[in-house]
Amino acid sequence: MKENVVVIGGGVAGMEAARQLLLLGYNPILVEQQDHLGGHVAQWNRLFPDMAPAGDLVRRLWDGITDANIFLETRVTSVNRLKDDYLVMLSNGVSISCRAILIASGFKLFDAARKEEYGYGVYDHVVTNADLESWFNGNESDRIPSAPRSVGFVHCVGSRDLKAGNSQCSKVCCITAVKQAIEMKERFPEARVYCFYMDLRLFGKKYEDFYIRAQQEFGIQFIRGRVSEVGETLDGRLQVKAEDTLSGKPLKVQLDLLVLMAGMSCNPDVAELARMARLDIDSDGFLRSLDNTAGIDVSNRPGIFYAGACTGAKTVPETLGEARSAALDIHRYLQGR
Numbered sequence: 001m002k003e004n005v006v007v008i009g010g011g012v013a014g015m016e017a018a019r020q021l022l023l024l025g026y027n028p029i030l031v032e033q034q035d036h037l038g039g040h041v042a043q044w045n046r047l048f049p050d051m052a053p054a055g056d057l058v059r060r061l062w063d064g065i066t067d068a069n070i071f072l073e074t075r076v077t078s079v080n081r082l083k084d085d086y087l088v089m090l091s092n093g094v095s096i097s098c099r100a101i102l103i104a105s106g107f108k109l110f111d112a113a114r115k116e117e118y119g120y121g122v123y124d125h126v127v128t129n130a131d132l133e134s135w136f137n138g139n140e141s142d143r144i145p146s147a148p149r150s151v152g153f154v155h156c157v158g159s160r161d162l163k164a165g166n167s168q169c170s171k172v173c174c175i176t177a178v179k180q181a182i183e184m185k186e187r188f189p190e191a192r193v194y195c196f197y198m199d200l201r202l203f204g205k206k207y208e209d210f211y212i213r214a215q216q217e218f219g220i221q222f223i224r225g226r227v228s229e230v231g232e233t234l235d236g237r238l239q240v241k242a243e244d245t246l247s248g249k250p251l252k253v254q255l256d257l258l259v260l261m262a263g264m265s266c267n268p269d270v271a272e273l274a275r276m277a278r279l280d281i282d283s284d285g286f287l288r289s290l291d292n293t294a295g296i297d298v299s300n301r302p303g304i305f306y307a308g309a310c311t312g313a314k315t316v317p318e319t320l321g322e323a324r325s326a327a328l329d330i331h332r333y334l335q336g337r
């Protein structure tokens, strides 16, 4: 009989890890709270740097786990250690005995309404990166104007922000802003598009090429400065005040759409999971790895491993890579190596 491994979280990390565990000869049991797999990626339209459809990746991962046991709309209600085994109880009444658990519970998008100065939830045409991506994905929204003359993107919303409780960089939102700015210019070539940034952090493969194209081919304007205030003009446009910190001059721009690049926050459900399984948590609420250099997928508890954004902000390629290495580390652990 194949040995059980409980995988908590059915985003791309959990799906990829389950796929690898099946290939290694185990019986992965995938537990997901939502009614679908794929997590945030399943809601996305296209992925940088190749602009590949996000749905293709989720479908490929699905095809690799058709033999796995999958519980949707299910939560873990308790985790208890009994000698070398864990007993995992689920909200559907199922209990599973296993020697290894993989946590891939992902992240939560920062709630942009908490940054009141940006007017999310107050002004109709202030949206988040996720709202815009959902519209790119074909979901109608009356919050996206049909012919915007000018569009702004605000970087670092809820990231690198001690007041918001998240001092870390979310890693993906600079390149997501560049990607979405290009996509808006492709749809609305006449629109003026601005990115308001503190620093540009574009470290991944082909990211810099995207940035150069955004400026040279699409004429997107990058303004180094923090947006201090968003208001509405009498004719219903957005008025954005910022300071251009390179020229030292204050700036006022009228926009038809403002997109807030909400960052990655810890998944609040992790706190309860950590309490049940006696796992360490970092000050920012993400799970703490045993070693941030050579053991990012290893927890402080024997047989419990991590993959993806449950330990901090990750790109999709990093998440998939971690899922594969976590599956391999579980295999080694179960083989006693």
Ligand code: SF4
Pocket (backbone or CB within 6 Å): 155, 156, 157, 159, 160, 168, 169, 170, 171, 172, 173, 174, 175, 199, 200, 201, 261, 263
């Ligand atoms: S990736 Fe860019 S936008 Fe996102 S938190 Fe880091 S610096 Fe800010």
